[in-house]
Amino acid sequence: MGKMGRVEQKYRFGWQVVVRLFDLIPLLFAKSRMAILFAILTLGCTIGKEVLAQKSGKVTGSFYKELLRRDEKSFWNTFAFATGLYFVQCLLLALVALFSWCLYLCFRKNLVSSLHNIYFNNNFYYTINSIDDQGIDNPDQRITQDVEKLCNLLAVTILPSLLVSPFVIGYYTYQTWSTAGGFGVGIIYLYFVIGAILNRILVSPLTKWAAKVEKAEGDFRFKHVSVRNNAEESAFYRAAEFEKASSNQIFDVLWRTKRTYVLWQFPTQALQYFFDYYGGVLSYAIQVFPIFIFGTYDDLDQASLSEKISNNAFYYIYLINSFTRLTDLAMNIGELGGYILRVSEILHCSRREKGIENDAFTAEVIDDLQGRKDLSFSISPSGAGKSSFIRVLAELWPNLTGTVRRYLPRCDYFFVPQRPYLPVGRMSLRKQICFPKIVADVREDDADDETERISKILLELHLTQLIDTCGGLDAEVDFEWQDTLSPGEQQRLSLARVILHEPKVVILDEATSSIDINDERDVYQLLQRKGIHYISTGHRETLYNYHNLELHLGRNSATSYTRILGNWIHDVTDDVPQKF
Template structure:
């Protein structure tokens, strides 16, 4: 696997409002609007109908004052009463439509967030993408924040813009026509020129804001991650009395975040000045446009009442047209946010697609493309060999130095393998290569069994406990893949909890299916967590169990009991460990010597060095 290096700041292209933004934004829209019959399209169409109707009502409300001028000037009492009744009906309709507009936008926000987040989840949890993103790739920050927060904020901002954007072409065309009818060509031309100048000015002012917002969101994620790190490792930090150190380092991340936020606020100040200036100038521009035909004598034949009504009507048309353009300019602040979130989510999707393409590369061992998820199988047939290693060499993704060179062997059923060696010689790395988390530097490795019950299962060095009930801990990961396995035999689970030495958890949790409101990592000791993982292993009963120092927190007596149970259940063991007491449970020992060297020894037998030919265990 090639070494993955984190790009420096000078080599990283700063996100901005450019063609890349348009491409990423359009790719996200394809996710939100997958087909013409999708729920998003139907809601969008409904919103368009509601907003158009709302604009028609607004126009009628807007021209009402001109009618009031007429009836009041003529002292028409019956006409006045009729106008008041009409005004009340129109206001009620307008209020209802405006509320319905907001309701549909909120529904679209929830629907968009669900669609976009589930799409990101699909790619994130496919194969080993989540592992590669969080462990191996350093060119993308805080994928968890991009999925959980940035996606939500993007959908929220788009929903607030939706109703104004979709109705803008119709309202601008409608009021441009009325403005031209009332003021001649000078009115629409003046307003359009005003909008063009405002758009150019805001484009210039928005440029630096997008990249600063992108950086702010990165630092937000770093700051949140630091607090999560302290929460997860609070006890370990407390044993070191590291409160002052962590306080200093957390404040350092906070200061970096706040400095970027201050920079963003300073850059937004100019944008706000520009937006507010154009808002107020718009009001004066409408009176200038109305004044031109009045001072040129076009309306000299009208009575004062008729002139007042005409001025009122023309003022509303011009002001509303200017307001339509002003709203688009006002959206520039929201657009800068949308651009920042679009770049972050778009970049995440591109990196995940890149990882997926590389994971589906041709596998020389099987002669076909490798699918990481397809290995999991609860109905695997009998297989006499678990792994075949052919001249395997591997190294860390972060180093060019080989950990193991030219290792060839077969791991067969019934022959238990113990892997030993000093720290840093590549023991856990070997398991990563076996499980296809890391790619081999040369040669290849093939897992000939299925992954799961009746196949091969791995117990990692750090026990993993998911959220959920005690039953869900024991049968993990079956329930998430095969829902029907929820109706499992309680007696078997209780038996395996007793064999693992953690039957007391039944009393502490209140039963197999009782939800707990505490974190498993906070409540269980390291030894109890390892025992619970063995109860999981006993329940799943694979043919091959790969254990990475899975008993390091237990006594030798407890270790002996667990290993004997594994053998009684018919498992072939591949163990990593430092204790000499493990030798009695294994038949062959692979010692990793560092520098690519290794030694293969039959326990109580002869030794073979790394220069040997393929070994069958």
């Protein structure tokens, strides 16, 4: 069902994360040069920042030398140089932050747009939300929250450090080799390798638990959304205690999962802090090689020696920090891996060919629409397959046996589901009635004609009060329609869409079950006057008054197809279907 999936996915940090990341990279840069531009700007400013960091790191040594020599003029020259240097360096730091956030915005726009194209293509959103019980959980959360966190971590936290690391490590490795030799470089590299191995061991569970936390967060959020959307029905059942117990139970799962994730973070953070701070001590230990073992600086005076010690310490510390920054990213990369796996599952799920096994109903019933104006009517006991029949006609479900022949293009069919759907987003009344057509800017004459048609339809369906409720067809509303309208009003508004679009055939799935029999009569007479053929499913006996043919669906695939006889005639023109 795609909301609270029953299958527990297993996430591990490994090559699968890398492979899935490469699957997402084309989507991150999809049809947008801006993402490439900001990636280049982020990389360029980060490199510039590192160049200035190298120069500013040597300023401390210069200060030591000038102070020990008591050279006031040189001191103030160094001070002025350092002031300008740090000003430009701070500017570059701000630019790195700015460009990385712009890169985040581009990444998120590109990835969300690409996922929307996948999600809303060929009713894929219906498949993973309504049919695939063994599918991915909370696809809405993956597209909204998981994508946001993925793009944030990747663009703002990881890429600025990761992209420049090879250049920085290469440069400071050369500087360390020049002063401390292979021994100094070997000590630092061994220090990093040990840290990387330990981080690899600790990060893998973090990826798994980060993904589990996101699933639990999605389940908890979905529970409260469900309570909000069904508050009235729940209140009628006096189910407050049940809802509280159920919500607490789901939150307990979230709390326990989050607790495990936090506990797994502790050893990783402890290791991270150790490698961050111990690097300073190690940098001075490496000074043993040029000073005590190699005697490189035996001929320097005290002031020059202090400058060399300061500069070398900076080189060693910066090389160590370049490595520890990579290990520091381990927690972020572990968390990122969980988001990559969750988001990429939408992509991979859409690529899989799915067969929907449904034996509820398959039959050949549309033949009679060819060249005829008969109206058809489907009735059956609950659970016999009426909704399944409608889903097959709508091509939401495949017909595994039998044949469905359609003699009209898909655009000539209109489906009205049993449960009225009023899209959220505080839409105007015009947008609700025109749904699923997107209301765009139109010429004033066309808008006036459409406004007149909509007003007439609302009058015929006794919905003119809606114009007063929202202050006009195009007025902005501060409410959601499904929270404001009664079930009967929602069904009549759904039927108003049919009259406005005027399809050749409309298929009604118990679309008048919540309105009274007088309004039901007005609806069917209006459909007949408009020349709209209709197929209805329902339980009401009053539906016999508006149909010529009956398809009765019984349990165990028992069906009957008969003509409805009677002497009632619609008071309409001769070319409209009549019942004899």
